[in-house]
Amino acid sequence: MEEWLKSYPSVEGNYGHLLLEQQMALSPQLVGGLRPYFESAHLDAREHFHAQIAIDLHPDADAPGAHACYPNCLPLTAQHGLFGEVMAGLLTEVYQEEFVGAHNWTVPIFLFRYHADVESYLWTFARDADRERPIFGRFGSDFIGLSLDDDGEVIRLIAGEAKWRNRLTQSVVDTLMFGDYEDEEDEDGERARNGRGVWFEINRDMPVPHGLRQLQRLLELRAPQDYAAAILSIDRAIALDGPPLPRTNLILISGNGARRREAGGYLIPWEECPEDYTAPHDLQVIELVLEEGADLIEQIYSSLWRAGADA
Numbered sequence: 001m002e003e004w005l006k007s008y009p010s011v012e013g014n015y016g017h018l019l020l021e022q023q024m025a026l027s028p029q030l031v032g033g034l035r036p037y038f039e040s041a042h043l044d045a046r047e048h049f050h051a052q053i054a055i056d057l058h059p060d061a062d063a064p065g066a067h068a069c070y071p072n073c074l075p076l077t078a079q080h081g082l083f084g085e086v087m088a089g090l091l092t093e094v095y096q097e098e099f100v101g102a103h104n105w106t107v108p109i110f111l112f113r114y115h116a117d118v119e120s121y122l123w124t125f126a127r128d129a130d131r132e133r134p135i136f137g138r139f140g141s142d143f144i145g146l147s148l149d150d151d152g153e154v155i156r157l158i159a160g161e162a163k164w165r166n167r168l169t170q171s172v173v174d175t176l177m178f179g180d181y182e183d184e185e186d187e188d189g190e191r192a193r194n195g196r197g198v199w200f201e202i203n204r205d206m207p208v209p210h211g212l213r214q215l216q217r218l219l220e221l222r223a224p225q226d227y228a229a230a231i232l233s234i235d236r237a238i239a240l241d242g243p244p245l246p247r248t249n250l251i252l253i254s255g256n257g258a259r260r261r262e263a264g265g266y267l268i269p270w271e272e273c274p275e276d277y278t279a280p281h282d283l284q285v286i287e288l289v290l291e292e293g294a295d296l297i298e299q300i301y302s303s304l305w306r307a308g309a310d311a
Contacts, residue, residue: 001094004030005288008264009098015273016100016284019266020091021257026292031299039304041086044222045112046070046305053122058305068126072304074118076294078135083297084162085110085142088252091286092145092158100282101248103147103156108227109218110143111211141211145250152229154237158284159209160250161198166294168255168287173267176253177276198251199276207244207281208237247281254288261289 008019024030046069050057055065067073071082089107096105112118115138124131147156165172175181179196216234219227237245253268268274268285277283290296 004033007095007098008266008270009095010270011098011100012270012272014100014282015277016098016282017266017268017270018091018095018098018284018286019264019270020286020288021263022290026296026299031296031303034300035303037090038086038300041089041110042071042082042112042304044109044218045115045118048113049119049122052119053126055126065126067129068122069305070118070122071112072301072306073125074121074301075132075135076298078118079297079301080164080294081137081162082112083300084164084252084254085112085160087254087288088143088160088162088250088286089145091252091288092143092160092250095286099248099284101156103158103248105145105147105158107143107145108230109215109222111138111140111214111218113218114138114140114214140214141205141209144209144211144215146215146230148230152227153233154230154245156246156248157209157212157237158248158250159205159211160252161202162252163198163254164293164297165253165255167258168253168261168267168289169258170267172255173253177268199274202249202251203278205249205279207247212245213238248284249279249281250284250286252286252288254286254290254293256291256293257289 004022004024005020006023010017047057049070053068055068056063059066059069071079089110092105093107096103117136121133121135141159142162143160145158146154149155163176177197177199179194179200181191182194212234216231219231224231236242266287268287273283
């Protein structure tokens with residue numbers, strides 16, 4: 001990661017900002033280095049979806065439904081979204097010491113199996129290879145991470161929103177954060193934004209996100225012994241009358257840099273917490289600026305679970 005990305009971290013009070021710039025060119029070595037984490041992140045969902053749509057986990061090339069393997073077969077726009085969610089987990093685990101609070105974060109499992117429209121898409125696509133279509137996004141937090149104490153109990157959670165855009169300009173990021181422009185102009189002849197962007201969503205999220213329950217259910221299914229204390233402590237955290245866990249919010253915005261961007265340029269202020277953020281929790285923002293990012297994503301996802309894959 002240090003070879004791939006140059007980091008510009010800053011922390012001010014309960015606000016952290018981390019700018020990451022690509023400094024290593026796209027190469028088979030880079031794709032190969034990232035592949036194991038992406039396969040690990042998608043393994044639970046791959047096993048779940050393949051069982052649900054009734055195809056082998058690792059089908060032969062000429063087996064029925066072999067063209068519908070998750071996540072390789074998903075439309076590129078869907079893969080772009082998945083990339084952001086996986087990177088949110090990876091960067092949280094790698095750069096935790098540079099995050100606000102310097103908490104010890106772990107992302108024990110990703111929530112991809114709860115993406116209902118992916119299952120619907122795969123069911124149809126496996127049976128009719130001509131039925132490609134866009135995929136609706138998954139509801140809720142894009143990922144959940146945990147901070148555990150020495151006894152394995154959850155003492156803090158991090159909930160993330162991850163967004164990918166092909167070109168990161170100020171206008172693009174403003175649309176992400178503040179929403180699209182309204183159709184009508186105001187009395188001064190200017191168009192206002194609808195206020196339905198990332199700031200709106202993250203400010204209104206429940207103190208205990210639904211994703212925490214989903215993560216608990218996955219741990220009960222996949223690693224009940226390893227995470228027994230975490231599972232029990234989540235029970236207390238999600239109780240309707242229980243005290244909520246301390247929380248950190250994460251916003252990751254990733255994409256290719258603007259064509260005339262200068263090194264070190266940021267799109268979300270880093271000196272102090274943006275006034276548009278009104279939630280009571282710590283906030284960590286990551287700006288991940290790539291080169292040939294779409295090609296990187298395509299090469300990663302086309303190589304997953306491919307024997308001898310060489311990007």
